[in-house]
């Protein structure tokens with residue numbers, strides 16, 4: 001295993017003396033990817049640092065300011081930058097909180113390639129790095145009034161630490177008892193349309209005359225808590241999620257009959273007669289699509305509620321055989337506040353730069369990046385963290401143990 005030091009900070013004014021006016025007042029690193037150099041710089045204004053990226057295209061001899069997608073790191077004192085797999089740069093920020101210190105700057109991933117094509121510009125995309133993996137989300141779909149919400153509430157009540165609900169955005173008005181941020185994020189159409197344009201949504205659809213959508217943040221926030229995410233969305237939304245990079249289980253809930261569906265909508269009493277008729281008209285097409293499009297992994301008929309709920313639990317492996325303990329929520333990473341990083345195969349050694357601290361491996365950790373999943377526009381998950389055993393003569397990665 002040969003060590004390849006990849007972290008470097010240098011004076012870029014010396015390196016690129018062709019008229020480029022560096023705007024960074026703070027700290028900068030550069031990473032070469034193919035014929036491009038990505039210069040990552042921070043501007044320190046008072047106590048707030050913002051990160052910026054400029055690209056030097058060596059083949060054209062030109063500087064490019066890219067379109068930046070995703071959520072970028074904020075408030076940090078400096079950073080290390082390491083190229084991974086020629087398509088993303090790992091950025092480790094200094095002086096950040098433990099859950100805010102690992103970031104990925106995607107420069108040539110599939111997502112970035114798609115966005116470049118769609119936008120016709122140079123694109124980069126940020127995503128936050130998170131320890132551990134998330135469980136497959138569960139997408140529950142079916143016509144209005146079939147009992148999706150009822151079944152989901154039963155699941156959340158019985159397994160409160162295991163499941164988390166993806167709170168959708170909608171432009172429809174709240175029903176009595178519905179709380180903003182709990183049942184939905186009730187929003188203005190213009191705001192939601194802008195957020196959709198800015199790539200903040202995993203999916204969206206016009207349903208019964210209103211706009212509904214799942215934000216990327218809604219799904220990631222549940223996974224951040226170590227919970228399995230449940231999405232209650234219509235068939236168009238399920239189709240979009242199926243086509244996205246989110247690996248989920250898709251379950252369609254069907255009514256025993258249209259008459260029963262109508263009865264349930266009337267009994268619920270949350271819609272006007274006109275709205276109920278609209279929902280019933282849409283239900284026919286949804287049932288048709290749900291059963292025929294090959295979107296769904298499972299179809300459950302909600303005739304008797306308890307029986308349907310038992311079948312749902314069986315599908316999710318919750319029929320009494322599986323332990324119901326929650327997975328621990330994703331933990332942060334305690335990094336030395338000032339550090340240097342180097343890459344050895346799929347492992348990143350992060351060493352404290354504090355002089356005179358005695359033991360050189362004290363405060364050193366190893367980040368394993370071999371099992372990374374996801375990425376922009378959501379989080380990058382699957383990071384594993386190891387502590388380096390305190391052997392003063394060991395600079396290698398033999399004496400490491402995984403941190404839980």
Ligand SMILES: Nc1ncnc2c1ncn2[C@@H]1O[C@H](COP(=O)(O)OP(=O)(O)OP(=O)(O)O)[C@@H](O)[C@H]1O
Pocket residue numbers: 142143144145146147148149150151264265267268302303304305306
């Ligand atoms: N198996 C069932 N038998 C009888 N009534 C049921 C059954 N399942 C749910 N219901 C009732 O049907 C009504 C509609 O259920 P629910 O609100 O859960 O539907 P939904 O699919 O979430 O609807 P929407 O998509 O409009 O949000 C509720 O009043 C609920 O109590």
Ligand SMILES: Nc1nc2c(ncn2[C@@H]2O[C@H](COP(=O)(O)O)[C@@H](O)[C@H]2O)c(=O)[nH]1
Pocket residue numbers: 141142143144148168169172203204205207208212213214232233234235236237238
């Ligand atoms: N495509 C999406 N559909 C959604 C989302 N959130 C809810 N829904 C679906 O809308 C209808 C109506 O819901 P209601 O609360 O007004 O009765 C229902 O089928 C939901 O499943 C979403 O984020 N995206």
